[in-house]
């Protein structure tokens with residue numbers, strides 16, 4: 001049994017989405033300041049690094065992150081790879097999705113506004129497949145600049161959770177046991193999480 005960390009670092013000054021402020025760390029106590037211990041203060045957008053989006057992010061009166069049962073954050077996951085920057089229903093049909101949790105390894109991008117994203121019909125396909133959680137390496141499932149956020153709306157409306165900002169470049173496609181635990185913040189539309197895969201080898205991949 002092997003544990004694979006698929007979370008992104010939360011790093012000072014790093015901006016995870018072009019229109020959101022960067023992560024800030026303040027040192028309230030630090031050895032360099034002559035203190036005998038360290039205490040830090042972290043401030044960051046909720047949608048930075050690896051995080052889960054809860055339905056209330058786009059659905060008024062939808063569940064907030066603390067209201068979602070823990071069972072939604074774990075289960076057998078299928079890691080798939082997509083080469084396209086624009087992922088549509090046709091792309092998804094070729095992937096033979098059969099698990100309720102699907103994690104997408106994506107094409108690398110340099111320009112922070114040019115990350116891979118889903119088209120509306122891809123979101124509709126995932127709803128039809130009765131997926132319960134969709135994970136992506138991109139900072140958003142929607143195209144940068146699309147103010148209507150159609151993919152977020154379709155998935156969250158169907159109570160499909162979204163995890164953005166995963167790190168999957170070191171992971172082979174296949175089936176794993178997936179687990180992520182978002183912070184228990186009250187009434188918020190999402191939360192940062194630590195996400196891992198447990199490689200059960202042939203038990204899941206025959």
Ligand SMILES: [Zn+2]
Pocket residue numbers: 047051052053139164190
């Ligand atoms: Zn988000």
